[in-house]
Amino acid sequence: MPQPHVLTLSSGRSAVPSGGGRPTAIDKQPVDMFEVRDPGPKRGGLGSGVVGDEIGNPRHHGGELQAVYAYAREDQEFWEQQIGRPVPSGGFGENITTRGVEATHALVGELWRIGDVVLRVEVPRIPCQTFAAHMGEPRWVRRFTEAGRTGAYLSVVTPGVVHTGATIEVERPGHDIDLLLLFRAFGGDLAAARRVVDADVVHPDVQAGLVDTLSRREG
Structure with a gap:
């Protein structure tokens, strides 16, 4: 695997x-x-x-737990094979396209140091109809969900300036709760939700939501 780094950076205006x-x-x-x-x-x-960078729908996007979205170029290359056409860096609406960084299996609470900037892995992406319309692929939400290549939403621990090509230093916490497991928990997998809740490593708001889900679904 190549040295982890920022392959490209992307920003957008709402339209x-x-x-x-x-x-x-x-x-x-x-x-x-x-x-x-x-x-x-x-x-x-x-x-x-x-x-x-602008947010088109602030009800569902943005905020501290979704401050920056990162997606691995390796996962986009997987999708290029699946859909039979190029996916440019930034093509999934991500702010940071990485190379050499594990995004789907990034651990909750993992720190990414990019120069003086520190970002913290928080939650996976949940695919929506806006994403599906942007991609223009049939059954996109279902396909993205089944593949589980979610990318990583990050919070900003230490602000600053990020440059294209910068090295990413990854500091992993001492647990095994990754974004894919959290993604499954968000999707209604009660066993996954129980594992996440028992580990108590996610943001308090996320923890409270999963606890509520378990209390309602498990009786």
């Missing part, structure tokens, strides 16, 4: 898609560098953790 619908900033464009900061809460905060 109404050509086919109509809600404004979205999923169509991101490459940039050489950007500044990251803690955007605060999802509702009433600054939206994206990337300065200048």
Whole structure:
């Protein structure tokens, strides 16, 4: 595996898609560098953790736990084979396209040090209809879910400027709760949810939501 690094950076402006619908900033464009900061809460905060990057639907996107979205180039290459066409870096609406970094199996609480910036792995991406419309592929939400190549939403621990090509130093915590397991828990897998809850390593808001799910589903 190559030295972990930032392959590309991307940022977007909110706009109404050509086919109509809600404004979205999923169509991101490459940039050489950007500044990251803690955007605060999802509702009433600054939206994206990337300065200048916009959020089309702040009800479901942005906020401290979804401040920066990262996706592995290796996973995009998997999708290129699946759909039979190129997927450009930034093509999944990610802010950071990585090379040599494990995203799907990143551990909750894992720290990514990029120069002076520190980002923390928080939650996986849950595919939505906006993502499906952007991709234009049949049954995209289901296919993305089944593949489980979620990418990583990160919070901003230490703000600063991120540059294309910068090395990513990964510091892993001492547990085995990865984003794929959390993704399965979000999708209704009660065994996965129980493992996550028992480990008590996710953000308190995420923990409370899973505890509530278990109490309702397990009786």
